Amino acid sequence: MTAHHKMDKADSRNRLDDMVQGLVGSPMDRPDGPLKVSGQATYAHEWDVPGMLFGVLARATISKGRVTDVASIPLIGKDGVRAVITDDRLLRRPAQGGADEAPPQGSRQVDYFGQPIALVVADTFEQARHAANILKISYEPMANAAFDPEAEDTPTDKPEDDQLDQGDLDKAMADAPFTVDQVYRTPGHNSAAMEPHCAIASWDGDKLTLRGSYQMLNFNINELADALHIVPENIRMLSPFVGGGFGSKLGISPEAVSAALAAKEIGQPVCVALSRPQVFETTMRRSETRQHVRLACGTDGVLTGLGHECLVSNLPEEEFYEPVTQATHFMYGGKNRKLGIQVARINRTCGGSVRAPGEAVGMQVLENAMDELAEEAGIDPVELRRRNVPDRHPEQDIPYSSRRFIEALDEGAKLFEWHKRNKTPGSLREGDWLVGHGMAGAARVNILSEAKARVTLCADGTAVVETDMTDIGTGTYAILTQIAGDMLGLPASKVETKLGDTDFPAGPGSGGSWGASSAGSAVFLACEEIRKKLAEQIGSEETDLALANGRAGTGESMRSFADILDGQDISAIGHIEPGKTLEEWQQATYGSYFAEVAVNAVTGETRVKRMLGVFGAGRILNEKTATSQCYGGMIWGIGSALTEELVFDDRDGHIVNHDLAEYHVPVNLDVPQIEVVLLEERDALASPIQAKGIGELGICGAAAAVTNAIYNATGIRVRDYPATLDKLL
Ligand code: MOS
Numbered sequence: 001m002t003a004h005h006k007m008d009k010a011d012s013r014n015r016l017d018d019m020v021q022g023l024v025g026s027p028m029d030r031p032d033g034p035l036k037v038s039g040q041a042t043y044a045h046e047w048d049v050p051g052m053l054f055g056v057l058a059r060a061t062i063s064k065g066r067v068t069d070v071a072s073i074p075l076i077g078k079d080g081v082r083a084v085i086t087d088d089r090l091l092r093r094p095a096q097g098g099a100d101e102a103p104p105q106g107s108r109q110v111d112y113f114g115q116p117i118a119l120v121v122a123d124t125f126e127q128a129r130h131a132a133n134i135l136k137i138s139y140e141p142m143a144n145a146a147f148d149p150e151a152e153d154t155p156t157d158k159p160e161d162d163q164l165d166q167g168d169l170d171k172a173m174a175d176a177p178f179t180v181d182q183v184y185r186t187p188g189h190n191s192a193a194m195e196p197h198c199a200i201a202s203w204d205g206d207k208l209t210l211r212g213s214y215q216m217l218n219f220n221i222n223e224l225a226d227a228l229h230i231v232p233e234n235i236r237m238l239s240p241f242v243g244g245g246f247g248s249k250l251g252i253s254p255e256a257v258s259a260a261l262a263a264k265e266i267g268q269p270v271c272v273a274l275s276r277p278q279v280f281e282t283t284m285r286r287s288e289t290r291q292h293v294r295l296a297c298g299t300d301g302v303l304t305g306l307g308h309e310c311l312v313s314n315l316p317e318e319e320f321y322e323p324v325t326q327a328t329h330f331m332y333g334g335k336n337r338k339l340g341i342q343v344a345r346i347n348r349t350c351g352g353s354v355r356a357p358g359e360a361v362g363m364q365v366l367e368n369a370m371d372e373l374a375e376e377a378g379i380d381p382v383e384l385r386r387r388n389v390p391d392r393h394p395e396q397d398i399p400y401s402s403r404r405f406i407e408a409l410d411e412g413a414k415l416f417e418w419h420k421r422n423k424t425p426g427s428l429r430e431g432d433w434l435v436g437h438g439m440a441g442a443a444r445v446n447i448l449s450e451a452k453a454r455v456t457l458c459a460d461g462t463a464v465v466e467t468d469m470t471d472i473g474t475g476t477y478a479i480l481t482q483i484a485g486d487m488l489g490l491p492a493s494k495v496e497t498k499l500g501d502t503d504f505p506a507g508p509g510s511g512g513s514w515g516a517s518s519a520g521s522a523v524f525l526a527c528e529e530i531r532k533k534l535a536e537q538i539g540s541e542e543t544d545l546a547l548a549n550g551r552a553g554t555g556e557s558m559r560s561f562a563d564i565l566d567g568q569d570i571s572a573i574g575h576i577e578p579g580k581t582l583e584e585w586q587q588a589t590y591g592s593y594f595a596e597v598a599v600n601a602v603t604g605e606t607r608v609k610r611m612l613g614v615f616g617a618g619r620i621l622n623e624k625t626a627t628s629q630c631y632g633g634m635i636w637g638i639g640s641a642l643t644e645e646l647v648f649d650d651r652d653g654h655i656v657n658h659d660l661a662e663y664h665v666p667v668n669l670d671v672p673q674i675e676v677v678l679l680e681e682r683d684a685l686a687s688p689i690q691a692k693g694i695g696e697l698g699i700c701g702a703a704a705a706v707t708n709a710i711y712n713a714t715g716i717r718v719r720d721y722p723a724t725l726d727k728l729l
Contacts, residue, residue: 001572003529005521007448008579010684016524016619019486020548024479024689027624028492032241032477041241044198044213045273052200053082053121055262055272056128057254058135059282060115063347063652064145067108070118071136080123081131085262089227090116090254110139111315112347113654114281119258121270147653149313149344150290156311156344159321164329166395167336169294172305176296178377184293184365184719188646189286191354192665195243196279199252201259202269206230211238212256215245216509217468217502220252227257240500242472242510247353249472250511253283280658284352285646287312287322289361293369296334301379301387303334308366313344314351322351326358327443327700328366330400330586333390348653353511355636356696359444364640364721367440367704372717381708382413382592385441393586401581402683402692404616405441405590411677412439412614416594426715433598435609436713440704442591442615446683446692447514448578452505453522455484456571457530461550461561463488465497469507469519474695475625479516480523482622483689487527489547505573513589513693516621518576521687525574533570534561581685589697591615593634593705599713604725606710608638608672613702616679618692623678626694630676633698639666640699641706642722 005011016024035041060067072084088108110117117137122128146154173179199212208230214220217237225232242249255272263270274282294307310324325339354360374381386406392399413419421437422428428435453467465484471477480497484490498504508518528542535542540554551558581587596609613634620626636644643664647656657663676698682690703721710728711717718727 001529002575003525003572004575005525005688006577006579007581007687009581011688012684013688016486016689020489021486021491023482023485023492025620025623028478028482028622030475030478030625031481031492031497032471043195043241043243044200044211047200047211049200049202049269052269052271053123053266054125054128055119055121055258055270056125056132057116057258057272057278057282058118058120058132058137060110060113060117062110062139062141063113065110065139065141067110067117067137068140069138075131075135079131080127081120082123083121083262083266084135085119085121085258085265087261090119090258090261112349113652114349116254116258116282119262119272121262121266145347145653147346147348147648147650149288149311149346154344154346156342158340158342162323162341164337164339164395169305169307169336169338172296172336173294176304177299178297178373180293180295180369180372180376182293182369182372182719184291184368186289186361186364186721188288189354189644190280190646190663191246191248192660192663193244193246193248196274196276197249197253197255197283198271198273199256199259200269200271201263203264207234208260209236209238210256210260213242213249214239214252215242215249215470215472215511217470217500218506219509221502223252224256224260228260237502238500239470242470245472245510246355247357248283250353276660277658280655281349284350286354286357287314287351289322289324291324291365293365295369295373297373297377301377301384303332303388305336306332306334307338309338309340311342311344313346313348315347316345318350320352322361323358324362326445327363327588329395330393330588331366331441331443332388333394337395346653348648349655356444356699359700360640363443363701364703367701368707371438371704371708371711381439382409382418385409399585401585401587401685402616402618402681403588403590404679404681407679408590408592408614408616411679412592412594412612415677416612418594422712425712430598432601434601434713435596435598436709436711437596438705438708438712439592439594440701440708442593442697442701444513444589444697444700446587446589446686447512448576448582448687449508449514449518450577451508451518451522452573452575453507453519453526454505454571454573455523455526455530456569457488457561458569459562459565459567462494462496463490465495465523466504467499467507467519467522468502468504469515470500470510472510474510474515474629475622476515476519478625479520479621483520483523484527487524488530489552490550494550513695513697515695517687517689517691517693520621520689520691521576522574524689525576526572529572529574530570534564537564576688585685587686587692589615589617589692589694591697593702595705595709597706597709597713599710599728604728606642606723606728608706610672611705612675613698614677614679615694615697616681617694617697618681618683618686619690620678621691626678627676629695630698631674633696634674634702635666635671636699637702638670638706640721641703645722
């Protein structure tokens, strides 16, 4: 039984609003929480696979050239070393969500420092690590590597689909009484997921089982099949628990391909775990950006022109690029527009998606520029934004679906007491500390992704939800349990959600904030089908059906499921597909950030004192997990504003700060009390459950609230992120 639904029109079924069990929306604890805190949740490296060997990657120590020899022979058979795998397929780069093909890479070709060359397999991890360290790899280096994205002789190209030239921006700039024309830079970022990448491969004939840590299993088996030149039907992938992904596990990385190749060749299971430096150097990075922003407005503060032209980087021939202008296209009005992206081709670790690719750094800079324009025009920054909310998409002339941006601005200003803020930069001092206030807008595109889930109402009165969807720390186990519980009239304790196994129906995976609304919709549709079947069995209509605490009926006569089902389970698959509503409406989530900072006048050190985020993201499925996502995003915003920065060696492009000791993510002491407010919203155009994505919204612009506050405190505009103390003295 499959219930298929395509989002071609608004879906105004509002049944989740008054469910008897009251689970959806409630701040229910994660059912997987106790397993995680008691060490019983099995992460990638913790599977006990009998006969498992260990592989460690040996990686390039040059940045461009060709491998001429890998001296494996002297190592094999000694000190537990079983094999040195140098199969060309191992050179495959980590792929990005969306592309099913292995990225191009010539045989034995080296494109960046840290690229995997071989996998050394031994009886123990320590033996493999030692052998990988002493393995001699010979190269024929090439001299024409490029490391600086902004150097004149660095090759660049412009993705055709991402160039917009509308009206005459130069003229708008020349004619406007108020303008901003500035260049901003954001550095490279690492995902820094807590769990490093790991894969354990075992073969049974031509069937491969891969236990790993990935975000999008259904897509990942296709990638792996493509890399290994086998069919995806022969692969089972398991990722029931994922210790954070943040984009770095959207695609498979070298650990998966190399483990699979080695296990096949040796005939025993092989585990490949990356060290933290390997995660930094060998999986992927967020591109650094140079962003040229031009804004023009009249005396009324209404934008007449908007320019956002960006330079990002990636390896030669890679398709992915940081989509910096993604939200700029629809966020604010302005008739004359020039938006574009240029990609510099450099020899650094592969560029890829790191949490909220596009908006995380694009909104950050756009919201800095809006702050500068507010000051130029002498208009309150909240008010300037209010005045520039377009009625229709300024480029495509399509309407917006739900958008509570103005409410988020107003509610934020009220709760933060924005009217009491410091109004003159550099004028508020408490001892050695300069205090300042700043705000920014938030926006992230909303995506619905094709998803399937199976729900079974069992004869014993319990229910099981099954999909290969993942829970990367976001709360999927909780929300799918809540949806099924409400729809089937069962308490959460009677619903078991099983995830992260490609033997289950193909879910949407966790990425781009689409996971909860997409997987949740699939579960919702499956449950609707079960309700119809139940109604049939008691001789009623689905619309008249009442379900509560494991009993069904039409009001007066409620019978237990066990009684109705009479030993027969009811199972249904829900299948959601995106449709016309995604093309005919601009769908996005919105919000606002407000921050108070103190900058030490002597040392230049910044302390965020308080921070507020107000967000509208459609139906909130679980208040606790949604709020936690927003906390995480805003904390990342603090990191982007103040500390996070990949540092590359100019001579060979290698990452200098390749671990969490040198790449600084915020720790407890860096983070103040953060307040998150979720606005009531329903979006019937977004999904049958009227939810939109919230996962990444909390970071999209967050850093700008901090740096705008730093300007307000000190009078210094930092346009080269991060705003480290040397820039504030
Ligand atoms: Mo996200 S960066 O699409 O996992």
